[in-house]
Amino acid sequence: MATWDFRSEAGKGFAVSQPTLPILARVGARSMDVLAEAGANATLAAAVAAGGGRLLLGRARVRAVDFATHLLDAGPRAWAVVSVVNFLIGAVLAYIGATELRPFGAENYVPSLTAVASVREISSVMTAIVMAGRTGGAYAARIASMQGNDEIAALQTAGIPLDDFVLLPAIASLCLMMPILYLAGVFTAILGGLSIATATLGLTAAGYLHETFAAVPPGFFVFGAVKSIVFAALIGVTSCRAGLKSTRSAAAVGEAATRAVVANIIGIIAVDAIFAAIAGACGF
Amino acid sequence: MSISTRREECAPVISLRDVTLCQGLRTIQRHLSFDVRAGSVFAIMGASGSGKSTALRSMIGLLAPQSGAMLVGGRDYWASSASDRARIDRRFGVLFQSGALWSSLTVAENVALPMQMLTNMDKSAIRRMVQLKLALVGLEDACELLPGQLSGGMVKRAGLARALALDPEILFLDEPSSGLDPISARHIDDLILDLRDSLHKTIVIVSHDLASLFATADDGIFLDGRAHTAIAHGSPAALRDRSEDQRVQAFMRRGELIVTRMKEVV
Numbered sequence: 001m002a003t004w005d006f007r008s009e010a011g012k013g014f015a016v017s018q019p020t021l022p023i024l025a026r027v028g029a030r031s032m033d034v035l036a037e038a039g040a041n042a043t044l045a046a047a048v049a050a051g052g053g054r055l056l057l058g059r060a061r062v063r064a065v066d067f068a069t070h071l072l073d074a075g076p077r078a079w080a081v082v083s084v085v086n087f088l089i090g091a092v093l094a095y096i097g098a099t100e101l102r103p104f105g106a107e108n109y110v111p112s113l114t115a116v117a118s119v120r121e122i123s124s125v126m127t128a129i130v131m132a133g134r135t136g137g138a139y140a141a142r143i144a145s146m147q148g149n150d151e152i153a154a155l156q157t158a159g160i161p162l163d164d165f166v167l168l169p170a171i172a173s174l175c176l177m178m179p180i181l182y183l184a185g186v187f188t189a190i191l192g193g194l195s196i197a198t199a200t201l202g203l204t205a206a207g208y209l210h211e212t213f214a215a216v217p218p219g220f221f222v223f224g225a226v227k228s229i230v231f232a233a234l235i236g237v238t239s240c241r242a243g244l245k246s247t248r249s250a251a252a253v254g255e256a257a258t259r260a261v262v263a264n265i266i267g268i269i270a271v272d273a274i275f276a277a278i279a280g281a282c283g284f
Numbered sequence: 285m286s287i288s289t290r291r292e293e294c295a296p297v298i299s300l301r302d303v304t305l306c307q308g309l310r311t312i313q314r315h316l317s318f319d320v321r322a323g324s325v326f327a328i329m330g331a332s333g334s335g336k337s338t339a340l341r342s343m344i345g346l347l348a349p350q351s352g353a354m355l356v357g358g359r360d361y362w363a364s365s366a367s368d369r370a371r372i373d374r375r376f377g378v379l380f381q382s383g384a385l386w387s388s389l390t391v392a393e394n395v396a397l398p399m400q401m402l403t404n405m406d407k408s409a410i411r412r413m414v415q416l417k418l419a420l421v422g423l424e425d426a427c428e429l430l431p432g433q434l435s436g437g438m439v440k441r442a443g444l445a446r447a448l449a450l451d452p453e454i455l456f457l458d459e460p461s462s463g464l465d466p467i468s469a470r471h472i473d474d475l476i477l478d479l480r481d482s483l484h485k486t487i488v489i490v491s492h493d494l495a496s497l498f499a500t501a502d503d504g505i506f507l508d509g510r511a512h513t514a515i516a517h518g519s520p521a522a523l524r525d526r527s528e529d530q531r532v533q534a535f536m537r538r539g540e541l542i543v544t545r546m547k548e549v550v
Binding site: 150153155159165 | 341
């Protein structure tokens with residue numbers, strides 16, 4: 001059974017901050033740390049994937065109450081902020097579209113522009129960025145705080161699998177809730193576009209929605225939903241790793257949250273670019 | 285230097301052999317060798333920053349030594365496979381200096397979690413065991429409180445109840461009485477002696493609390509932060525009465541020195 005073994009990191013580290021080390025030794029130590037970090041991330045991702053498999057088979061010892069709490073936090077409690085952001089993005093897209101397309105008499109394309117951009121790209125990315133800041137940062141801070149209070153060490157010495165108690169409930173609930181949040185984001189982005197289009201272009205709500213649904217094939221929704229699940233896994237693993245990596249101090253909590261959010265945002269954009277390249281190569 | 289103790293006849297359950305502990309490139313302790321005997325209270329003593337907690341973290345599996353061996357029941361802990369180490373870990377119970385209670389869980393849930401996650405006990409059996417463990421430390425009325433609602437002494441006692449959850453053979457207690465008022469500290473000391481005498485637990489204590497050390501420890505080592513190793517072996521009383529090392533004497537007789545100086549001033 002693959003589980004995250006905290007002891008695998010115990011006592012390791014290459015002390016790159018030692019100022020007395022020669023420059024080559026410091027470069028070597030830094031390289032070793034980067035490689036070790038990549039390995040640790042991959043190990044954590046594999047442990048979480050294996051844990052996800054055990055969860056699906058009903059073999060993971062995840063506490064139902066923890067899972068429900070995380071589901072509530074990553075879903076309903078995040079819905080409002082995700083909706084507001086996507087509503088505003090939809091409105092901005094429609095406004096820019098209206099401004100640019102009106103000189104060509106092509107303002108009727110505003111609904112399709114807003115819908116395609118939201119469904120295929122913007123809603124999944126914006127939802128992921130919001131969740132990276134909101135939930136990813138919280139995961140990193142919570143785990144870093146547990147690290148500082150020796151709660152993680154207590155799990156380790158008690159023999160309680162870290163992935164079952166801490167990692168799986170958080171990451172699995174995020175992966176379950178992100179596609180739903182994405183769909184909620186798409187819905188509110190379309191509403192945002194509709195509100196601007198009806199106010200500034202004189203389009204009717206029925207006409208706007210007709211144009212919207214005509215422009216978006218169902219495959220785009222699947223594409224966006226799959227991306228949102230990948231983003232969720234990325235946010236979950238990166239954030240938990242940032243927390244686990246933190247040192248045992250109060251300042252480390254803030255540093256872990258910051259590191260998680262920055263790494264997540266860069267990761268989300270990089271993964272989105274990879275998805276775009278793959279979709280382009282496949283003619284999607 | 286080794287000074288004999290009254291429990292020397294018992295077999296060692298943990299033996300450290302020439303252990304060197306590092307954090308990064310910094311050596312914390314080197315050439316540590318000692319035996320923890322079954323059914324005894326073994327103290328790791330020393331001033332703040334001498335490496336006591338680091339030694340304990342290595343003994344409970346959180347810090348791999350740079351070199352040397354830790355034998356638990358004759359098996360080299362750090363040379364064992366992960367699954368073997370996990371089996372050995374089941375023989376350990378740990379009370380961390382901060383208590384390290386899982387902050388999102390109530391006191392009862394903290395004690396119950398190891399049983400839920402690691403045994404096949406049913407809910408009613410777990411509930412009974414939790415009540416038993418909490419009664420043992422005098423916290424039967426605090427079941428539903430969260431760690432944030434507890435006093436320092438209650439946190440230590442709840443941590444001790446959690447450490448006892450799976451009936452471990454060996455208990456590791458990191459500064460069990462630090463930061464407590466004298467009455468709470470005395471209560472913890474009495475608990476430690478009860479656990480040794482009634483339940484025959486082997487207990488390893490990290491502490492610089494002299495009153496607690498004299499009251500509980502049968503044997504121990506004295507770590508020095510400058511020498512980066514153990515400079516004396518023996519019970520606290522034996523170290524105080526018979527050690528010729530000035531550093532040990534300065535530590536073990538600190539209270540008496542302060543009183544003497546006060547008398548001189550008066």
